[in-house]
Amino acid sequence: MNLCGLNWRGIRAVMTKDLTVVLRSKMILLPMILLPVMLQVLMPAAFGIAAYFAGDAIAGDLEDLQVMIAWLPAEVQGRLAAQSPGQVFLEIMLVYAFAPMYLIIPMMVSSVVAADSFVGERERKTLEALLYTPLTDSELLLAKILTAWLAAVVVGVGSFLLYIVMVNLIGWLVVDGIAFPNLMWLVLVFWVSPAVAGLGLGVTVLLSTRVNTFQEAYQLGSMIVLPVVALMIGQFAGVLSLSVLLAIGLGAGVWLVDALIFWFGVKTFNRDALIARL
Amino acid sequence: MTVISTQDLVRRFGDVVAVNGLTFDVERGEVFGFLGHNGAGKTTTVRLLNGVLSPTSGTMRLFDLDPVEDGPALRRRVGVLTESPSLDERLTARENLKIYAELYDVPAADVSARVDELLGQFDLSERADSRAGEFSKGMKQRLALARALIHRPELLFLDEPTSGLDPMIAHQVHELIAGYAAEGRTVFMCTHNLYEAQRLCDRVAVLEHGHLLAQGTPHELASRYARSQRLEIEATPATLPLALKTLNKMSGIEDVEAQNHSVISCSGATQETIPDIVALLVAGGVRIVRVTPLEASLEDVYFALHEHAAKGAQS
Numbered sequence A: 001m002n003l004c005g006l007n008w009r010g011i012r013a014v015m016t017k018d019l020t021v022v023l024r025s026k027m028i029l030l031p032m033i034l035l036p037v038m039l040q041v042l043m044p045a046a047f048g049i050a051a052y053f054a055g056d057a058i059a060g061d062l063e064d065l066q067v068m069i070a071w072l073p074a075e076v077q078g079r080l081a082a083q084s085p086g087q088v089f090l091e092i093m094l095v096y097a098f099a100p101m102y103l104i105i106p107m108m109v110s111s112v113v114a115a116d117s118f119v120g121e122r123e124r125k126t127l128e129a130l131l132y133t134p135l136t137d138s139e140l141l142l143a144k145i146l147t148a149w150l151a152a153v154v155v156g157v158g159s160f161l162l163y164i165v166m167v168n169l170i171g172w173l174v175v176d177g178i179a180f181p182n183l184m185w186l187v188l189v190f191w192v193s194p195a196v197a198g199l200g201l202g203v204t205v206l207l208s209t210r211v212n213t214f215q216e217a218y219q220l221g222s223m224i225v226l227p228v229v230a231l232m233i234g235q236f237a238g239v240l241s242l243s244v245l246l247a248i249g250l251g252a253g254v255w256l257v258d259a260l261i262f263w264f265g266v267k268t269f270n271r272d273a274l275i276a277r278l
Numbered sequence B: 001m002t003v004i005s006t007q008d009l010v011r012r013f014g015d016v017v018a019v020n021g022l023t024f025d026v027e028r029g030e031v032f033g034f035l036g037h038n039g040a041g042k043t044t045t046v047r048l049l050n051g052v053l054s055p056t057s058g059t060m061r062l063f064d065l066d067p068v069e070d071g072p073a074l075r076r077r078v079g080v081l082t083e084s085p086s087l088d089e090r091l092t093a094r095e096n097l098k099i100y101a102e103l104y105d106v107p108a109a110d111v112s113a114r115v116d117e118l119l120g121q122f123d124l125s126e127r128a129d130s131r132a133g134e135f136s137k138g139m140k141q142r143l144a145l146a147r148a149l150i151h152r153p154e155l156l157f158l159d160e161p162t163s164g165l166d167p168m169i170a171h172q173v174h175e176l177i178a179g180y181a182a183e184g185r186t187v188f189m190c191t192h193n194l195y196e197a198q199r200l201c202d203r204v205a206v207l208e209h210g211h212l213l214a215q216g217t218p219h220e221l222a223s224r225y226a227r228s229q230r231l232e233i234e235a236t237p238a239t240l241p242l243a244l245k246t247l248n249k250m251s252g253i254e255d256v257e258a259q260n261h262s263v264i265s266c267s268g269a270t271q272e273t274i275p276d277i278v279a280l281l282v283a284g285g286v287r288i289v290r291v292t293p294l295e296a297s298l299e300d301v302y303f304a305l306h307e308h309a310a311k312g313a314q315s
């Protein structure tokens, strides 16, 4: 394969190496498993249990939900009007309120994997041998970006599948079913989430030229910078993702930011600069 | 044929001039020793020659390729053993080799045979599927060397291949390098181990603070730069004490030592003073059987060069 004249065999070798190394590190694997389990299994289960035990008393909380319902598209409002209070509560929470939170997963996964493959590689002193291989600077950068991005997309889609099972299970056990997934979620998972993965990765790549250890990159990225970014997107998406069209727009906006970050990344990522920091 | 050729190569890092005006050639099939203290600029030179760093000024050609412009094409033909083994500790020995076989474009059908061959040759077959992180220092170095050879490079760079290894392992590494050179391939070896250079290198260049002090075969350097030579003098056993006494009184002669009942060794002689020493001994009544000048070791050359350079800096 010689797409765009790139050395795809070499790129694949670096990706295989980086992914294997990530899968063998508990420190990286653990958050990658725990986060989806917490967000996509435990939290919805808690809501399901709450709705189950509260029964119709949940109607009291619906007052607060009215604000959100008012933002929903007309046809959804019409459908909710015909549903029981418990069903409305769960649909609003699990389908709409959780949507922005889902985006934390791809962002977190891509940033952790990027921290390991960009900064961790330098810290473990394995970068130098890689720089002596025939790969060009851009092939090396591309391989590392693809690694983190692929990991984020795989974990993201996997979490989504898990969430489909959870929401439908809760819907079936607690109320008369919840309509899930809807078109908005499909846009979220396959359009917005890959873009957001690029953002988490881009932030880490930019950080990687300023920090020296995986721990620093991990802490700065996944504990300080990313939650802030996620919150901002969350605020945004909480309002916007209620409409398919606006979700598409949000995705496009994030892709644009990605493009800017990578344009800058390609300009600063070269062997000489990397070696100067060894 | 010239494999490496540099002209006035310079590389700065801020105010530090790591490499300062290097001009040298390396011919095909030779083992070229690059000698220098820590921080002399050896590693920086290797990085420049492989297009991993760009020169501040000067030119270089390897196989008629420019490392800056044709880095990927050049690196395909070159193997590098880096200063630290630079192995992925979470990967097994086999995985480490396999990934680099792919990176260096070893034909897919040959990869596993080549990996097995190297594992065998470097005595790592039994631990092929253990993670490199569990390996001893010597095993890591052998694995790193195997990795540098995975694509049968025409030119091999070795950056301090035996530093920190115990003598047995260092000896093994020397054998492997000698074997590789015997196949007619070119080796560029950075070292501060003079014994190693003397033993393995056809030609050496001596580097100090980024400058080349001298280059040539160890023999050339010895005759050109060594300030003095060791002498071995054999006399009749009866006149040996007399010889010892006479030598000890001569100015410039040092380390006078009796090797056995008839042989004395000393240092401090030069090509010019040997006839005088012999004449003085004979005049004093010593009956000489044999006088053998011993070639200066690279170590003598090295210290002479540094003394020379230091004097130059003072005046």
Ligand SMILES: Nc1ncnc2c1ncn2[C@@H]1O[C@H](COP(=O)(O)OP(=O)(O)O)[C@@H](O)[C@H]1O
Pocket (backbone or CB within 6 Å): A275, A276, A277, A278, B013, B016, B017, B018, B036, B037, B038, B039, B040, B041, B042, B043, B044, B045
């Ligand atoms: N990336 C770098 N940034 C700044 N200074 C460097 C860098 N690499 C090497 N140097 C400096 O250049 C000089 C030569 O270093 P090096 O080539 O590693 O020497 P050697 O390999 O002979 O020990 C040293 O003074 C070192 O501190």
Ligand SMILES: [Mg+2]
Pocket (backbone or CB within 6 Å): B039, B042, B043, B044, B083, B159
């Ligand atoms: Mg060095």
